[in-house]
Amino acid sequence: MSRAVSRATPMRRRKSALAATVLAAAALACHAIGAQAAPATFEDSMAQRVLACTGCHGPQGRAAPDGYYPRIAGKPPVYLYNQLLNFRDGRRRYALMNALLAPLSDAYLREIAAHFSSLDVAYPPPQPPQAGADIVERGRRLVHEGDPARRVPACVQCHGTAMMGVAPSIPGLLGLPRDYLNAQLGAWRQGARRAQAPDCMAQVAQSLSPEDIGAVSAWLASQPAQGKPATGLPHALPLACGGVDAGALGTKEGS
Amino acid sequence: MTARRVALAVVLMALVAAVLVYMLNMRDEQAPTRAPVATSEDAIARGLYLTRAGDCIGCHTARGGAPYAGGRGVETPFGTVYASNLTPDAETGLGRWSADDFWRALHNGRARDGRLLYPAFPYPNYTRVTRADADAMYAYLRSLPAVRQPNHPHDLRFPFDLQAALAVWRALFFEPGVYRDDPSRDARWNRGAYLVEGLGHCNACHSRRNVLGAPSGPLDLAGGLIPVQNWYAPSLTAADEASVSGWDVRDVVALLRDGISARGMVMGPMSEVVLNSTQHLTSDDLAAIAQFLQALPPAPVAPRLASDAKAARREAEARGARLYGERCAGCHGERGEGVPRAYPALAGSRPVTMSSSANLVHIVLEGGFPPSTAGNPRPFGMPPFATFLSNDDVSDLLSHIRGAWGNRAAPVSPLDVARYRDTGRP
DSSP: OOHHHHSSSSHHHHHHHHHHHHHHHHHHHHHHHHHHHHSSSSOHHHHHHHHHHHHHHGGGGGTTTTTOOOTTTTOOOOHHHHHHHHHHHBBOHHHHHHHHHTOOOHHHHHHHHHHHHOOOOOOOOOOOOSSSSHHHHHHHHHHHBBBBBGGGGGTHHHHHSSSEETTTTTTTTSSSSHHHHHHHHHHHTTTTTSSSSSSHHHHHHHHHHHHHHHHHHHHHTOOOOSSBBOOOOOOOSSOOTTTOGGGTTTTOOOO | OOOHHHHHHHHHHHHHHHHHHHHTTTTOOOOOOOOOOOHHHHHHHHHHHHHHTTTTTHHOOOOOTTTTBOOEEEEEETTTEEEOOOOTTTTTTTOOOHHHHHHHHHOOBBBBTSSSSOOTTHHHHHTTSSSHHHHHHHHHHHSSOOOOOOOOOOOEOOTTOOOHHHHHHHHHHOOOOOOOOOTSSHHHHHHHHHHHHHHTOOOGGGBBBBBTTTTTTTTOOOOOEOOOTTTOOOOOBBBHHHHHTTTTTTHHHHHHHSEETTTTOOOOOHHHHHHHHHGGOOHHHHHHHHHHTTTTTBBBOOOOOOTTTTHHHHHHHHHHHHHHHIIHHHHHOOTTTBTTTOOOOOTOOHHHSSSHHHHHHHHHHHHHHOOBBTTTTOOOOOOOOTOOOOOHHHHHHHHHHHHHHOOOOOOHHHHHHHTTOOOOOO
């Protein structure tokens, strides 16, 4: 074959290059279809068991392209576990999730959470800012400083200085699309999304105006996400949060 | 004069009917025994077991709520009936109920204050339960922590919200009576019958209900579409649906205990039954249930209409086969062969080929897991496709699956898919 190519005229060479390109494209297309249909060979692994999750949340839980199903890969394990419990027990409402998780045990949900938490998948580049510079700046200020006059804590007080979350129970807020952040903060503000009591995030969201939420989401979505959740916070949490073991956060002011 | 006589006759007949309805409603009412209630660990443990056999927790616990504190709405074609608080709270639960009161609820379908109870609480089945078992269940419920949670009023349409309408329903369709052993059968069969007809209340789903919501009797297990949820509870007597006659008893026991066996797995509402109820039953009781189910008189297998409109379906079949290759073959196999204990085979599968396509549509759209049980703690799951596949897609896909690899079932129309989409979710 290689000899045939070496003896080929330039015209023939172009033809075989074209053929190779077509073949490669065909192989790629086959691969794409294969990826859609899940692994061709069965293996008894967690990845195989949770194909029910990655169907919507994307391969390895890296998020769906439409921005509606969030990334779950690499989030803190207790945060993911709490969300699975919230869906199973009806504190969060999304019919498909509620029904899917209904017959699963605490132990299995914990294992599913640990599986996705352990995946180290690169983040996509951030979205270009989708709001005016003044709005994005207002978002940045709320994230870093909060609004002491209205007793709104800064996001970084809980979600970490880098906003990548704090292991094992506080999620990062970077690497999420603006629409998703808007939808979740709005749902929290209206009581459609809940967490275990005391529901600290509900208190925070209810102290935000829709304009605040839009600004915060615009800034967060425009920031690059990288790295892992922090291992501790510099100060104690400003609010008590259900499902968050403040002792396990390793705050320097702890105890 | 004649008009007056007619009026008199009508009034008299109404009176007779009312008395008849009243008398039929008071059948088998028993004088209170005021017997002391057992509070031993043993009685409580037995009560827990029986309460699980009855899946009481399934309705009497709101999603994420305190166990047995009530509040879950059971949707019916007549409105929503809210399950009551069974914890021993004096104000809002069973705190003031005696064992006699509890017995009357289970056996006669009447509350402590004499009100008639709605048969969404399956007392037409629970009336088969013995007094000794009822007392053990009462002892167990008394041992629970009291939860103060007022009952949610029912939300029923007129005239179903009237006690008088309920009295007529009961006169027609409810007859109290404890299960009596059939002396022509052995003890194990009788135990199975007692559990299936009584606490198991299997026919609450596995039978067709009439227009007034009544199943034809506790022995009718010929399958039916569950109202509102729109999942099809397959016939337990039909060889082409979910009859287990001819199965190895161990496979029946495994299915009810683990949610999965060599013969298949449970999904949808049955997943919840295994999770809350049957996984907790002893192997002896499960074997008794299996023996009873295997001895059910087989239903005649309905002849299938030959699906001859093949030419018209060819294009749809091609689309269906392509969708199958893209979406399903990775797990269920190129030839629908499945993977043992993970992904069910679709070739030669009764859930695939049975006449109702309701469950197939639900499973494709909503996905699902079999229940986490001791025997299958980490089940493999099926992703939901509701957001990826249109009604036409699901129709083509299911028609392909129902006609491929030797399967010979009728195609599924996009209208069928539309009918079951967005129903039956919690």
